[in-house]
Amino acid sequence: MITFKKDIAYLGEQCPVEDAEELFAWLIDEPMRKVDASACQEMHTAVLQTLLLCRPKLVKLPQSVFLQQALNTLAVDI
Amino acid sequence: MxxxxxxxxxxxxxxxxxxxxxxxxxxxxxxxxxxxxxxxxxxxxxxxxxxxxxxxxxxxxxxxxxxxxxxxxxxxxxxxxxxxxxxxxxxxxxxxxxxxxxxxxxxxxxxxxxxxxxxxxxxxxxxxxxxGDSSDMLVQENMALSSQAEEREVVQQLVDMTPARKAIAWLSCLSPAVRLQAYQQGIAGHKVVAIAYTPEPECYFKGEDPFGLVLQIPGLIGLSVDNAHAVKVDAELDVYQANIQLYAVASADVGDIEHLFRYVSEQVMIEVPLPEEWLIPFGNQDNDSILLDISEQMQRYIEAQDIDGLVTAINAAKNIVPAGSWAANTFELMALVINTAGNHKLAWLHVLVKCLVTGDQPDWLSVSSHVNTATLAEEGMAVIQSLDEVDRESLSIVMGLQANILRLPIAHELYLGRIASIGKVIENVLHRFGHNALLVQWLAVVNKSKISNNSEGMLAWLEQSSLALVEPNSLSNKSNTRVSSFNRDAALALVDIQRQVLAQSQPEEVILLGRLRSVKTVLTSVLTLIGRKDLLSALNEAVDASAQVMSVSELVAFIDRLDLTVQPIQSSALQASTRPVHRGDPALLAAHAPSGKVGASDTSETATVHGDGIAKTLRVEQASIDKLGDLIGELVVAKNAMPYLAQRAEREFAVPELAKLLKEQFNVVDRLTQELQSTIMKVQMLPVSQIFQRFPRLVRDISRKLGKKINLVVEGEETQADKTVIEVMSDPMIHMVRNSLDHGIESPEERLAAGKSETGTIKLKAFQEGDSVIIEIQDDGRGVNPARVKQKALEKGLITEEQAESITDQEAVYLIFQPGFSTNDEVTDLSGRGVGMDVVRSTIERIGGTLRVHSEVGKGTIIRLSLPLSMAVSHVMEIELAHQVFGVPMDIVVETARLTPDRIKTIKQRETFIWRSRLVPLVRLRDVMQFPAGGTKAGGVESVLVVRRDGSLIGLVVDDFRSKSEVIMKPLEGPLSGIPIYAGSALLGDGSVMLVLNIGGIRL
Known part of the structure; x- marks a missing residue:
């Protein structure tokens, strides 16, 4: 479940495949929007792909090392 | 289990x-x-x-x-x-x-x-x-087959020509930090596996989660993820079209990783790189001329094996180049090598220094640590230095020596070993000198010699190459990936070598021809690989022309004319091996999309699902049904004891009230057990389609093999029979249908000549008749020829001459069921071994069935099997013989008769009697069973049971008849099962055992 606040999307603990569409629509709407991935523990490939396509800035990184590696091409803006 | x-x-x-x-x-x-x-x-x-x-x-x-x-x-x-x-x-x-x-x-x-x-x-x-155009498939079939074979050969050649290791271009796609970890694991002696995974675009619709899968990799060290290709990111984009590329490194067994990716194996590349292959510099490249000086200086330190000097140089140089640049990173990697690498340190440093200036990815192949490690370590630098005059000379001498060895006479059985060992020597030498182009060519030549068992090609190659030593490393690797560099650079290099090979001094005729052939092979492969098949015919012409004039000039001219523009490879075989298979049409996939987990829901499709979603069909193990059946059988027997009990209560204990109550209770139990019996019978019933459904395949395969045209008609496949009957019948049915196909139905020509339609018909029909299931196998073939059958039976000694004369045509047909009978002189793999039909008969009789044949010459044959509906309950006629009770299966009993002595006539030493104006032979069961004679009633009246056997009647003389009864018959087990005269045993209500006779097993 993603919580959208003003210009930051807070990813939930789990990001199932359905989240991709919603997240994509929200990110495409306004290019400067950012993502907080700190709570995320599991991310479906489609969500990951959406992040890599839209390339939003990350305000917080996820805990998991492998998730960090997967997202390490995105700019971090803390 | x-x-x-x-x-x-x-x-x-x-x-x-x-x-x-x-x-x-x-x-x-x-x-x-x-x-x-x-x-x-x-x-x-x-x-x-x-x-x-x-x-x-x-x-x-x-x-x-x-x-x-x-x-x-x-x-x-x-x-x-x-x-x-x-x-x-x-x-x-x-x-x-x-x-x-x-x-x-x-x-x-x-x-x-x-x-x-x-x-x-x-x-x-x-x-x-x-x-190919699928509608033209049949027309193109032959062409397709040959071109497929050709392509396969080319692919094989590609495999043969490729050295044992290929550079893995995509390792640099993993992030530098991960590469570093991978190197450290590798240098520490751990197995390090690299995985590249390109999920197909529709994968999300199949419920796949590629990232999730990658996270499951055992021993995962690190990963990198990116979009597989660039797309325009706007509202039109479908985020559920996968566009993602995953790379991972793990310390695990390749087998475990293959297992994890088994469903997407064609989308995954798995490699086991050597530790040094992980050393890939990154960063911006400056074409600073100072780098040239630095690298030359470092090179000198390396050549002098002066590590301390090198370390100082590196530390100094680090401060000159911008942080994060290609050069800075290369220096870091060099420092890492100095601190970690063992024997290969110098060789590796040399490779890294080289990339400092060129900006190319390091060419680790030239120092693969797995080849010839001992020598490499010892000789250090010499390995990778360019060939100087001395080296060239020594290489030439080695080749000449090997060629001399090849010319020596040798015993045939040692031949292959020699080819292999010479192949290895030259391979190692070339490898050491970093002469990849020649190595590729050499491996192809050796492989060809191994296959053709002819070393001519090797000899020619060695002779030429020993003279034609070219500059090493002419195959310098540009910034392309290895695959495309093979297409361009390797092709050019190979062609160049061919030119030089041809330019050598005129050899003898035989060697010239061999030379032409080997050049042709190499060029053919090269042209095919770079997609220039259009030049192949010109090549062939040039080779032929050269062969005719015994001069290489034509071929050299062809090579000079060659314009090797690389075209994309169109070969479908190559496509299949390198690209993931793309599936399906988007509309179909979209139809799957709503559930999003197609795979998961599929298994339930086979079960009957009701509204509440719970399957109402149960799969039960056969053994438990059998056990249930056995228990019910025992219950029937136990129940049958109750009337005896009632009798004793009345007579012995004189309590008639109790007897009456017992009888009443017996009726209740009796009704319930009957119900139980019929229920378990129903549970054990299977449709005969279980047997019939194999036949379309069988008939198709066999008729194609025999070149016959057969139309198979199946009727009544829903008819049910006991599962034991179905199980037992399956093999005999196959025998019979095969026989019909093989012996019954004629070839199309024969049929046309006989005025029949070209296509023969085999009809399988099943229906229920009373307590029996009837199965008919009918064909419209040539029928059984009674005269021929009689003659064959006579030849094989199955019947005597007199029998042959007395036997009717209809009876003769049954001779085909005699053991050892076969009318076919030729044993085919289908039938004709003379073991089929007698086994069929004995099997059917064993389960209490009967078999009848009707055949008309030229019109066809019908075999009619009558099988018990259920084997659980058999109807038997009880007879008495020497104060014992025996059972005779009810379905063969025609009538009971009492004969006065005057009706029995002896004809040809056999007792017979006239029954309904037919002559019926008499068989005294006491004789057959080897009981003492006797038991004849007053007035010499004989009790005779008229039974049907093989389509004819016989009379069985017994002591007396008793009642008809229903029994649960069990086949005899152990040594007793071999006695043909008994069909089985059954328990009677009073607890005694009755043996049931198998009349078919009685020898007359």
Whole structure:
């Protein structure tokens, strides 16, 4: 479940495949929007792909090392 | 056995059966989309369930078949007999594996190899069919086959020509930090595996989660993820079209990783890089001229093996170059090598220094640490230095020596060994000198010699090359990936070498021809590989022309004319091996999309599902049903004891009230057990379609083999019979149908000559008649010729001359059921061994059935089997013989008769009597059973049971008749089972045992 606040999307603990569409629509709407991935523990490939396509800035990184590696091409803006 | 595996085996058999019958149906109606879907579903479900077990080969084969079916479904490829043959073969193979699983709980060792061959065959076919115009498939078939073979050869050559290791271009796609970790693990002696995974675009619709899968990799060290290709990111973009590329590094066994990715194996590349291959510099490249100086200086330190000097130089240089640049990173890697690497330190440093200036990726292949390690370590620098005059000379001498060895006479059995050892020597030498271009060529030549068992090519090559030593490392690797660099650089280098080979001094005729041939082979491969097949005919012409004038000039001219513009490779075989297979049509996939987990819901499709979603069909193990049947049988016997009890209560204990109560209670129990009996009977009933459904396949295969045209008609397949009957009948039915196919139905020409239609008909018919199931096998073939049968039987000593004369035509037909009878002189693999039909008869009689044949010459044959509806309950006639009770199966009993002595006539030393104006032979059962004679009643009246046997009647003389009864007959076990005269035993109500006779087993 993603919580959208003003210009930051807070990813939930789990990001199932359905989240991709919603997240994509929200990110495409306004290019400067950012993502907080700190709570995320599991991310479906489609969500990951959406992040890599839209390339939003990350305000917080996820805990998991492998998730960090997967997202390490995105700019971090803390 | 693990119950899960047990269930899988049962289900897999059902699914295979479903797939096979669906395929057969498709052969007659190829456009039946429902049919295609049904077969696809079966394959898909099967693939899904194979994943639960350690049966990777099975998964691979089913997956390949599924992909073809998917393509058929999407209308990309058409169906023809060859495809059906191929798919049937694949499913048959899976069937064999299922049998193996059942007996051994694992697959045989060669399963993986078989699976590889089979699935690559299927995939090659699919690629071929997709490339070609599928509507023209049949016309193009022959052409396709030959070009397929050609392509396969080329691919094989590519494999042969490629050195043992290829550079892995995509390792640099992993982030530097991960690469560093991988190097450290590798240098510490751990196994490090690199994985590149490109999920297909539709994967999300299949419920796949590629990232999740990658996270499951055992021993995962690190990963990198990116979009697979650039797309315009706007509102139109479909985020559910996968566009993602994953790379991972793990410290694990390749086998475990292959297992994890078994469903997407064609989308995954798995490599085991050497530790140094992880050392790839990154960062911005400056063309600063100072780098040139620095690298030259470092090179000198390396050559002098002065590590301390090198370290100082590195530390100094680090401060000059910008942080994060290519050069800075290269220095870091060099420092790392100095601190960590062992014997290969200097060689590796040399490679790294080289990239400092060139900006190329390091050429680790030139120092692969797995080749000839000892010498490499010792000689250090010499390995990678350019060949100087001395080296060239020594290489030339080595080659000349090997050529001399080749010329020596040798015993035939040592020949291959010599080729191999010379091959190895030159291979190692070339490897050491970093002479990749020649190495590639050499490996191809050696391989060819091994196959053709002829070293002429090797000899020619050695002679020429020893003279033609060219500059090493002419194959300098530009910034391309290895595959495309092979296409361009290697092709150019190879062609260049060929030119030089040809330019050598004129050799003898034989060697010249060999030289031409080997040059031609190499050039053919090169041209094919770079997609210039259009030049092949010109090449052939040039070679032929050169051969004719015994001069290389024509071929050299051809090479000079060559314009090697690389065209994209069109070969479908190559496509199949390198690209992930793309599936299906988007519309079909979209239809799957809502559920999002197609794979998961599939298994339930085979079960009957009710509104509440709970399957109402139960799969029960056969053994428990059998046990239940046994218990009910015992209950029947126990129940039958109650009337005796009532009798004793009345007579012995004089309590008639109790007797009355017992009888009343008996009636209740009796009704309940009868109900139980009929219920268990119903549970054990199976439709005869269980037997019949194999025949379409059998008839198709055999008729194709025999070149006969057969139309199979099946009627009444819903008729039910006891499962034991069905099980036992399956083999005899196959015998009979095979016989009809082989002996009954004539060849199309014969049929036309006889005025019949070209296509023969075999009709299988089943129906219920009273307590029996009747199965008829009818053909409209040539029929059984009684005269010929009699003659054969006489020849084989099955009947005497007198018998041959007295026997009627109708009786003669039954001779085919005699053991050892065969009218066919030629033993085929179908029938004709003379073991079939007598086994059929004995099997049927064993289960209490009977068999009748009616045959008319030229018109055909009907075999009619009458089988008991249920083997659980048999109706028998009880007879008495020497104060014992025996049973005779009711269905052969025609009548009981009492004969006065005057009606018995002796004809040809045999007792006979006239019964309804037919002459019937008498058989005294006491004689047959070797009881003492006697038992004749007052007035010499004999009790005779008239029974049917093999279509004729015989009279059995018994002591007395008793009542008819229903018994649960059990076949005799152990040594007793071999006694043909008994069909089985049964328990009577009073607890005594009755033996049931098998009249067919009585010798007359």
């Amino acid at each position: 693990n119950p899960l595996l047990q269930q899988f085996i049962t289900e897999a058999r059902d699914l295979l059966e479903e797939a096979a019958s669906g395929l057969l149906a498709l052969e007659t109606s190829p456009n039946d989309m429902d049919g295609v879907n049904a077969v696809f579903r079966a394959a898909h479900t099967l693939k899904g369930s194979t994943g639960l077990f350690d049966v990777l080969p099975m998964t691979h084969v089913v997956h390949a078949a599924e992909d073809i079916l998917d393509a058929v479904k999407a209308g990309q490829v058409g169906i023809d007999s060859n495809l059906i043959d191929m798919l049937l073969d694949a499913f048959d193979q899976v069937g064999i594996w299922i049998d193996e699983l059942e007996s051994a709980e694992q697959l045989s060792k060669d399963a993986a190899q078989t699976a590889k061959e089979m699935s690559s065959k299927l995939r090659a076919w699919l690629a071929q069919a997709r490339a």
